[in-house]
Amino acid sequence: METANHVLSFSHEQWSALAQSTPLPLTHSDIRRLSALGDPIDLAEADAVYRPLSALLQMYTAEVGRLHTRTSEFLRVREQRTPFVIAVAGSVAVGKSTTSRLLRELLRRWPATPKVDLVTTDGFLFPNSVLEERGIMDRKGFPESYDRAALMAFLQQIKAGAAQVSAPVYDHVTYDIIPGALQTVNHPDILIIEGLNVLQPARVTSTRELYAVSDFFDLSIYVDATAEDIQRWYLERIFKLRKLAFTKPEAYFYKFAFMPDDELAAYAHNVWNTVNLPNLLDNIEPTRSRADIVLRKGSDHTISEVLLRKL
Numbered sequence: 367m368e369t370a371n372h373v374l375s376f377s378h379e380q381w382s383a384l385a386q387s388t389p390l391p392l393t394h395s396d397i398r399r400l401s402a403l404g405d406p407i408d409l410a411e412a413d414a415v416y417r418p419l420s421a422l423l424q425m426y427t428a429e430v431g432r433l434h435t436r437t438s439e440f441l442r443v444r445e446q447r448t449p450f451v452i453a454v455a456g457s458v459a460v461g462k463s464t465t466s467r468l469l470r471e472l473l474r475r476w477p478a479t480p481k482v483d484l485v486t487t488d489g490f491l492f493p494n495s496v497l498e499e500r501g502i503m504d505r506k507g508f509p510e511s512y513d514r515a516a517l518m519a520f521l522q523q524i525k526a527g528a529a530q531v532s533a534p535v536y537d538h539v540t541y542d543i544i545p546g547a548l549q550t551v552n553h554p555d556i557l558i559i560e561g562l563n564v565l566q567p568a569r570v571t572s573t574r575e576l577y578a579v580s581d582f583f584d585l586s587i588y589v590d591a592t593a594e595d596i597q598r599w600y601l602e603r604i605f606k607l608r609k610l611a612f613t614k615p616e617a618y619f620y621k622f623a624f625m626p627d628d629e630l631a632a633y634a635h636n637v638w639n640t641v642n643l644p645n646l647l648d649n650i651e652p653t654r655s656r657a658d659i660v661l662r663k664g665s666d667h668t669i670s671e672v673l674l675r676k677l
């Protein structure tokens with residue numbers, strides 16, 4: 367017997383057709399702002415695919431807002447609504463940051479949600495000194511490389527409705543946490559939290575409580591692609607970074623700035639095969655089915671399929 371499917375699937379064509387009936391087409395000033403992000407985003411794709419997605423996310427936040435008003439009346443409480451938290455998960459180099467920055471800009475355009483913040487979970491990695499002490503410097507990005515309790519506490523504060531909640535900051539140039547640096551989030555309408563491991567299931571703690579960071583999400587998105595495509599994007603990104611970030615003397619990878627192409631490619635293949643691919647297969651991909659929305663990308667970064675859980 368065929369099992370019933372709890373997921374709706376839209377092809378690129380079906381999904382982009384929704385753009386025709388979606389409000390807020392991109393204006394010249396939106397295009398200027400999106401271009402200023404510096405991401406290689408195809409603006410026609412942003413308008414056709416990500417704009418309907420932002421409309422759908424907007425619908426979810428508006429409905430939760432209505433539920434908040436009605437339940438507050440029923441309970442006779444006067445609590446301010448908490449930020450709507452959207453998680454963005456997926457492999458290293460699948461395009462989580464690019465997708466999150468684009469969604470942040472598109473969501474900000476809606477009158478009900480002008481304040482959208484983005485936090486990446488790399489700020490919750492343990493500093494390199496701790497990773498070295500624990501002998502897990504080559505496990506950066508694996509679940510054990512994060513200060514999960516600090517991430518939980520951050521999200522718990524956000525969903526408590528606290529003002530001024532701070533997160534540590536990671537620097538991809540120095541490849542480490544910036545000592546003392548903080549990103550402060552001040553009660554946004556929407557918070558996007560982006561990272562490899564945000565959909566990890568609950569673990570038993572020393573107090574024997576089961577907890578998962580996803581307990582504090584209102585909605586989650588998994589960005590998906592084949593491991594072969596992601597590996598290529600990872601390599602291409604390293605070559606792009608060599609021309610930019612790696613040339614800074616303070617860069618952790620400064621030694622790579624002048625490395626011959628074949629040596630840099632060999633290094634990147636090695637990191638992919640020994641770190642990022644095993645992390646994808648063992649820890650990240652198994653969480654895909656927990657997401658509310660899956661964005662499946664084709665080899666040219668276009669969204670080939672959108673999968674949504676049925677309501």
Ligand SMILES: Nc1ncnc2c1ncn2[C@@H]1O[C@H](COP(=O)(O)OP(=O)(O)O)[C@@H](O)[C@H]1O
Binds near residue numbers: 465599600603666
């Ligand atoms: N929609 C897109 N169109 C073109 N290139 C993209 C797109 N999304 C991501 N990329 C490129 O793919 C690489 C990985 O994307 P990035 O957002 O940095 O991944 P992640 O945050 O998942 O590590 C980068 O070089 C980025 O410029």
Ligand SMILES: CC(C)(COP(=O)(O)O)[C@@H](O)C(=O)NCCC(=O)O
Binds near residue numbers: 458487488489562
């Ligand atoms: C910093 C990252 C762990 C990503 O962190 P995230 O924001 O997804 O929590 C990753 O980009 C990374 O640097 N991984 C280490 C292996 C590598 O150098 O590719």
